[in-house]
Amino acid sequence: MKKSFINPSFPHLLHGGDYNPDQWQDRPDILAEDMRLMQLANCNALSVGIFAWASLEPEEGKYDFSFMDKALDDIYKAGGRVVLATPSGARPAWLSMKYPEVLRTNVDGSRNTHGMRHNHCYSSPIYRQKVAEINRRIAERYQNHPALLVWHISNEYGGKCYCENCKRAFRAWLQDKYKTLDALNKAWWTAFWSHTYTAWEQIDPPMDHGERYTNGLDLDWKRFCTHQTTDFMKAEIRAVKAVTPNVPVTTNMMGFYHGLDYRVLAKELDVISNDIYPTWRGTQADINTAIDAAFIHDLCRTMKHQPFMLMESTPSHVNWHEYNKLKRPGAHELASLQTIAHGADTVQYFQFRKSRGAGEQFHGAVIDHEGSENTRVFKEVAALGARMKQLDAIVGTKTAARVAILHDWSNRWALESAQGFQLKHKKIGTTQRQFYRSFWKRGINVDVISPEDNFTRYDLVVAPMLYSVSDAQGQKLAAYVEQGGTLVCTYTTAMVDETTLAHLGGWPGAGLRRVFGIWNEEIDTLYPDDCNTVQTPFGNVKAVDYCELLHAEGAEVIATYASDFYAGMPAATVNRYGKGKAYYFAFRDTGDFTDAMMEKLLNDLNITSDFDGALPHGVTAHSRTDGENVFVFLQNFNTEAANVSTATAWQTVENGSTVCGAITLKPYETLILKKER
C-alpha cells in the first residue's frame, strides 16, 4: 500500500493548532513567548489567519500583512510549519456596511446585520470577488514561504441563505438538473395539493411559512446548498491554486454535520480535515463517546481513503457544551492517539493560546491565560507531542478494512424529512452506530462508504436504513451480492427512489426484492413504550420502534416475531443471491441481535482484528499499514486497568521493545505496536 502524505515536504505528524497573533499585536512579549512555548509543547504546526480579514485588510483595498509576515517567519524559525487560512469565515465591518448583499438572508426574509461569523451569502458575486481578491493576495505573498504547508480554506462552511441571489441560483440549478418543469413536477409529485409549477420563478426553497411537504423539493434544496457551498469553495480554491498549484488544500469539516454532503466538497479537496469535540467525561460513558468519535474518524478517512487531518480538538474543554467538563488526566492523549489510530496524520487544536476576551475566552487552549508551560494541560500536550515525534513510521500509512458501513447524506435527508414512521426521530445515526459498535469492540477496521464507493473491495457491507435507493444504486448493490459480497440491510430499505418517489411493486424496491428474496408489505411503527419479541437463534430479543411485516420469497428465515397480529412472520432473513448473501433485519433491536449477527458474519467471513488477543470491554485495537508492517493502536478507554494477552511478538513503535504474552493496560493507556504484515 503506497503511503500518502499530506505534504511530502514534511513527512511528520502535525501537532499544533489555531493561532491568532492578530489578537495580540500590542504584546510583542507574548508573541515571543508563543514561539518558545510552541517548541516546549512539541508543536510543529500552527494554523494562522482563520478569522484575520480585518487585520489583513483594515480598509477596502488597503492591505497590511505585517502580523502574518512576522508570524510565518517566527514559526518557521522556531522549526514549525503553517496551515494558512483564507479569511472568508468572518468579514470586516466595512465590507458588510458597504455591500449588504454579502450578509446572509434568513428563512423569514430578514437579513442579518453585521456580526458573528459563518453567515455570508454563498451566491453574492461581490463576496466571491472580495474573497478571491484577499485569497489571491495572501497566496501571492506567501507562495514561496518555506513555512506554508497546507491551505485551510475558510472555516466550517455551513448554513443556508434565502436571498434573491440564492433563490435564483437554486432555480438555475433545478433547471439544469430537470431541464423541463414537467420533469420536475413529476419527480416532486406536485399534482398533490395543487402544487404544480408552471414557471421556474414560482419555485422557492422549502420554508416553515411556505412549502414544507414537497419532499423532493426539500431534498433538492439540501443538495443545492451543498452545490452552492462547494461552488463558493471552488472559487476560493481557484484563487489560491492559481498561485500555488502544488500546495494542498483542505477545509475543516464537522463529522456527520447534517447541512452539507461532505463527499461533494471532498472531491475538490486534496486532504480531508475535521473538527471534533467529544464529551469526554472521565467515566465509563467515555466508551460510547469513543465509539461515536471513531465512527466519525472513519468517515473522514474513507472520504479519500487516505490520511486526514484532525484540524481542531480541545486539549482540555470547550466553552459551548452544556457542561464544560475538563478532560481527565490522560484522556487527551487517549483521544488524540485514537484519531491517529483511525487514520489522522495530525492532532491540532482550537486553540494554541486562549484569547483574552470575547466569546471563546474560556475555551480550552494549549497556553492558558496564566501564560506559562506549568499548567497541567500544557504538560499533557507536550507529552503527547513527544510521543507523536516518535511516530514518523505511521505517517502516510493507510487503513485496510474488509467491512464497510454505508452512509449517504441524501439518504439521511430523504429519510429525516419523510412524513411518517417515527416522525421526528428516525434515528438513522443511532442505527448505524449500533452496527459500528459491534466492529469497534472487536477491533475491526471499518470504512464508512458512500453509494459511489467501490463495494467489491469489502467482504461485508452494512447499509442501515437505506431508505432512498435509485435504480442504478439498486443494481450496484445487487451486483455486489451476486459477485460474492455479503450485504446487510434493515427496515426502511429502498422505499423511495432518489427523488423520494415511492418505489412501486413492493418493498424493497429498486430491484432489491429479488436480491433479498423478501417482500416487505408493511412497516409498523411502535410507540416508545411498545415492543415485540423476536425469536432468534441467539434467544429471544426485544423489537422496538420498527417492525416490518415480511413475506419470505425464497429467503431463509432467521428470526420470527413472537407476538402481536404478525406473530410467526419473518423478522430477519438471509437470501443467497449469486455467489453472495443478502441479510435483511426487519426490526430494530436494542443491540443484542445486531451484535450477535455481526459476530456470526465476521466469523463466517473470517474477518479478524489485526490484534490477536481477546479485547475486554472498553479496550479496542485499530490498525494502519504501509503494506509491509501493521501498526496496531491498542487502547484502553476504561477508567480502570485492563488485561489483554497476545501470542504475537510485537515491537513497540516508539522504542522497539518487545511485547508478548500478558499485558496490563493502565487506565486510558495506548500501546502502539508493530509487526510484519
Ligand code: GLA
Ligand atoms: C469550531 C470553530 C473554531 C472554534 C471552535 C470552538 O470548531 O471552527 O473557530 O470556534 O469551534 O470549539
Ligand code: ZN
Ligand atoms: Zn444568498
